[in-house]
Amino acid sequence: MDSSHIQSKYPNERSRQQYNRAWDRAFLSHAEREVQVTQKKNETQNTKYRDSSAKLIFEDPILCAQFLRGYVDIPLLKNVQPEDIEDETERFVHLFTEERDSDVVKRIRLKDGENGEIPFYLISLIEHKSDVDYNVVMQILRYVVFIWEDYEKEQERKQEGVSRTKGFRYPPVLPIVYYEGTKQWTAAVKLHERVYLSEVLGEYIPDYRCLMVQLNRYSNQMLMEKEDELSIVMMLNRLREAQDFAALREEVPPEYLKKVTAQTPEYLLGIIGQVVEILLGRLNVPGEEARRFADQVKERKVGELFANFKGYDVQATRREARAEGRKEGKMEALRIFIKSNQRHGISREATKADLVELYSLSSEVAEEKLRLYWEE
Helix, strand or coil: CCHHHHHHHCCCHHHHHHHHHHHHHHHHHHHHHHHHHHHHHHHHHHHHHHHHHHHHHHHCHHHHHHHHHHHCCCHHHCCCCHHHEEECHHHHHHHCCHHHCCCEEEEEEEEECCCEEEEEEEEEEEECCCCCCCCHHHHHHHHHHHHHHHHHHHHHHHCCCHHHCCCCCCCCEEEEEEECCCCCCCCCCEHHHHCCCHHHHHHHCCCCECEEEEHHHCCHHHHHCCCCHHHHHHHHHHCCCCCHHHHHHHHCCHHHHHHHHCCCCHHHHHHHHHHHHHHHHHCCCCHHHHHHHHHHHHCCCHHHHHHHCCCCCHHHHHHHHHHHHHHHCHHHHHHHHHHHHHHCCCCHHHHHHHHHHHCCCCHHHHHHHHHHHCCC
16 A cells, blocks of 8 residues: 555554554565465475476486486496486385485386397485485395396296296396585495495405495586486586576587487477476475476577576565565555665566565556565
8 A cells, every 4th residue: 555545545654653563564564474474385395306306317318328428437337328317216105214315226227239138227326315224225226136136026027937047147236326416415325334334244245336426426418418308417416505697608609509409309308397397396496487497498598598597586675675674654665665676687577476465556556566665
């Protein structure tokens, strides 16, 4: 409401003071409620965001093949193609705990000139936590044993008693830990490190080593040398804060993004778009705005993506504007809020919706304030 409307509705000074105090209490409580709701929403969604953006790499056969060829130094996997990879995660999903629902299991068909096809399994544990999970090697061991048991049963159904023959072999299982955390990985990567007296009993204690891929060890320049779609996804997954966009804009030229995605299948552009949307979700960018940026990827405007996005935490910006405005007065609060939104690239439509929702203005009054303070 503007001041003339308040004066006509509350003609004496005392009633106006009561109204102002009530308005301030409502303003503050609404802002506090919004902060609480946002924090609670972020607490429940952040894990999902981080999990799903990393999991997309291993779920998609093209990205998974690029990962195996470019980040796993094993000659057997240098020529793996997307058609060689089959997802078997659902088959083993009952092994996953709620915290481990980002893990994937792949069956890879390796070619062998003498023996035909060699069965080969890949287990990928996706770690995104700030605090390292110290029991990863034991979780992987459970997966490996179950995969071997499942394989044995499968072969027994085809030929009873085959697993007890001299020539029977279990398939290799490659355990990969893909770590996106910003802190250095300090957990065990060998099983012996988690077992008492393993250094004394040596070969009598089972042992194996996880293959570690730590995203924080790859610079944007190192990723660009790959010249594939996965490099873009991993560069996005490296972003943790709004200011990280500044470095990305400086280091990654638009020409690189255009070149890499020139022949990218539309469905894969959609996956990269999903990663963009998930990333912006981490930064509290509203869904509508996040989708708009994600659509740029789907429309093959990837080169413009980093140039256009300024990188900011929308909710934090709005809270700061309201806090500033409370010091200056209600009318000034609206002006500061509108100017702050425009400065940070929040659309006029989104700002109007905020004025209606956060400040309890009618659509007409919100439009009037925008005409006053929004610079066209």
